[in-house]
Amino acid sequence: MEKVVITGLGVISPLGNQVDPFWDGLVKGQSGITLIDTFDTTNFKTKIAGSVRDFDAxxxxxxxxxxxxxxxxxFALAAAEQAWExxxxxxxxxxxxxxxxxxxSGTGGVQSLxxxxxxxxxxxxxxxxxxLVPMMIPNMASAMISIRYGAHGPTMAPVTACSIGNTSIGEAFRLIKMGIADVVIAGGTEAAITDVSLASFGNATALSTRNDDPQRASRPFDAQRDGFVMAExxxxxxxxxxxxxxxxDARIYxxxxxxxxxxxxxxxxATHPEGYGPYLAMKWALQEAGIQPEEVDVISAHATSTEIGDRSETVAIKRLFGEAAARIPVTxxxxxxxxxxxxxGGAEAVALIKTLQEGVIPPTINLEEADPLCDLDYVPNQAREADARIGISNSFGFGGHNAVIVLKKYENS
Known part of the structure; x- marks a missing residue:
């Protein structure tokens, strides 16, 4: 079986459209949440989102x-170009x-539709x-990347809702591990901040309505959270x-x-209240990695800032990690x-890779009053230096899809 490494990173995000500003924003605890200005939100319950700015297509x-x-x-092609270079x-x-x-992509070209x-x-x-159809279908991101780089190997667009990034990376990992491919460009993309999407999520009471204070709206594990904030x-x-x-002679991250x-x-x-699916995904990821729970140094949580989601992920972590859960930083x-x-998932994988490389864990900001049922070390409000060698990244999605990857700091032996 082949060992699999990561050699290139690319990000388009509300914190910046390159890896360095994205990572710098995370470490500094900056929020990328702002008022939506691409359409009229007068009649909407939620008026905020994590929008990508200064993207000149x-x-x-x-x-x-x-x-x-x-x-x-x-977005996908721009991030792929960064990672390839x-x-x-x-x-x-x-x-x-x-x-x-x-x-x-979860929604594909919803704006074009x-x-x-x-x-x-x-x-x-x-x-x-x-x-319209080729602009709309979710597989077109992978197709355009394939066309750009002459990728004749396996090319697909996993659709597992909000766990897409980790599903893509995990399946690519298996593909290389089995010797079917030498290189795979993998991750996820989304541009769903539209009036219809905002209205649907809002009517499902899933979104934060902290419109008067956007930068403090996304607050995982905090007792005063009131929903997640859409981003792209x-x-x-x-x-x-x-x-x-x-x-x-590639640089290996x-x-x-x-x-x-x-x-x-x-x-x-709805997430399983006891976090059974996330527990299984984490357990199986560690089994494939051949490591014990206590060997994990940091957890990048899915943590969307919803009550049931944050609580069920906490339960799943505690179930798998036992006594070790209390000492493992969760960001x-x-x-x-x-x-x-x-x-x-793709963006958070990049962040976890940077944590392993730089020895810094980004904070969970806006954690001011901890939910009593969320009682782990969530690295509140300030980044933390840490000698992290092994980290896991969790991603969960509508329909109950769960995907977890385990990354290890590369040490040239």
Missing amino acids: DGRFGRKEARRMDRFCQ DAGLSSDKVNGERLGVYVG LEQTAVLKQRGPDRVSPL GAGIVVLESLSHALRR AEVIGYGASSDAYHMV ANKSMTGHMLGAA
Whole structure:
């Protein structure tokens, strides 16, 4: 079995559109949550989101090419370009037949669908764009990345709601581990901050309505939380077999050593109250990694800032880690980025890799009054230095999908 490492990182996020500003914002405990200004929110319960700012698609791709892609696809391709360049890859350094792409999106091109639906109603069927379907379907992000880099290997778009990023990375890890591919570009992307999405989540009472104080709205594990905050972006990594990375003398960030996936088999949207699915995913990820729970140095929590979600994840961690749970730092990136939905897992994987590399755990901000049922060490409000060698990242999604990856600091032996 091949060992699998990560050699490239790329991020588009509410905290910045490169890895360095994203990471700097996390370490400083900055919030990327602002008032929505892309459509009129007058009649909406929630008026805030983690929006990507200063993203110039026309400048990056050219106006003609940009107009052929929905925003979710633009984010994915931009993050993939970062990761590819960061990995130092080029067409002469990788066999296209052994290059894959696993990048998914929960909603795909929902903005394009809404825009063209309006065109249909206002101007008739003859005016609907012939590019609507390829702009809308969620697999187009992975397809466009494949086209850009000549990836003839396995290319797909896992759709596991908000666990997409970890599902993609985990399945890519298995693909390389089994010797089917040398390199896989993997992660997730999302651009779902639309009027319909905001209205639906709002009517489900899932969103924070702390509109007068956006930066304090996302508050995982805090007793005063009132829901999650929608966000957008992309998180992409380049995975390689260790042998392939060493042959080209690549810089190696971290090793992927385990992956676990499970289903709650419980409810369409509610997390299992006892965290059974997350517990199984974490357990199986550690089993594949061949490590004991007490060897984990940091946990990147899914932690969306909902009562049942935060509590069930805490229960799952305590069930698996036992007495060790009290000493393992647990960090919640969504307190700063908001919930990037299908992009969350990829972006949080990048953050965990940086933690292992830099020895700094980003804080869980806005944790001012702890929920009595959330009693772990959530690294409240200030980043913390830590000699972390092994970390796990949790991602859970609607439908009960759970995906957990285990990353290890790379140490050249």
